[in-house]
Amino acid sequence: QVQLQESGPGLVKPSETLSLTCTVSGGSISSYYWSWIRQPPGKGLEWVGCIYKSGSTDYNPSLKSRVTISRDTSKNQFSLRLYSVTAADTAVYYCARDWHSGRNTNYMDVWGKGTTVTVSS
Amino acid sequence: SYELTQPPSVSVSPGQTARITCSGNALPKKYAYWYQQKSGQAPVLVIYEDSKRPSGIPERFSGSSSGTMATLTISGAQVEDEADYYCYSTDSNVNHRVFGGGTKVTVL
Numbered sequence: 328q329v330q331l332q333e334s335g336p337g338l339v340k341p342s343e344t345l346s347l348t349c350t351v352s353g354g355s356i357s358s359y360y361w362s363w364i365r366q367p368p369g370k371g372l373e374w375v376g377c378i379y380k381s382g383s384t385d386y387n388p389s390l391k392s393r394v395t396i397s398r399d400t401s402k403n404q405f406s407l408r409l410y411s412v413t414a415a416d417t418a419v420y421y422c423a424r425d426w427h428s429g430r431n432t433n434y435m436d437v438w439g440k441g442t443t444v445t446v447s448s
Numbered sequence: 449s450y451e452l453t454q455p456p457s458v459s460v461s462p463g464q465t466a467r468i469t470c471s472g473n474a475l476p477k478k479y480a481y482w483y484q485q486k487s488g489q490a491p492v493l494v495i496y497e498d499s500k501r502p503s504g505i506p507e508r509f510s511g512s513s514s515g516t517m518a519t520l521t522i523s524g525a526q527v528e529d530e531a532d533y534y535c536y537s538t539d540s541n542v543n544h545r546v547f548g549g550g551t552k553v554t555v556l
Contacts (some may be wrong), residue, residue, distance in 0.1 A: 436502075
């Protein structure tokens, strides 16, 4: 049974880089796709981006210029880096397994508990 | 960019039926999914591939999709079904993942 755990600083200063890691247990990171999703306080869910089995990535067009998702197969982890953050990036960040389904649709079937990141000086 | 549109809120009396709609231009070609999110918790998948129910999800949750509209139905809503519900799908061309804005379901 795959389980995910997010980790990283809970506080980031404006203009700096937000860095989070998702540690996967119960399954190999190389065998699946993985996504990051975020949720600002009191708002809805927003897909940030994903990393495929091949290591290639796909990003939300609204964040593409500031986001990098990478993975470390030796540690069974994947990571999110969001550059030049502002208060608008304050959110709960979730990592999730991204499952390829029928009709060429992908969806998130297993989620981490989420980690809160606040952008403030 | 691709959008999925949901009503902001739905209210239902206990034991009655709640229906939440989700509209999106790519839904004729792509599956719709539904997530339930209770306060302070991570989302939980309640419907996948338009109408399938994951194991452990009560039978009162069902889904359907026709044309550009997907619908989540809670038949015989319970107080514990109070939550935010998000529809989800992907863009037809580039497979970008998209969530609807969410619907707050109140059972009272």
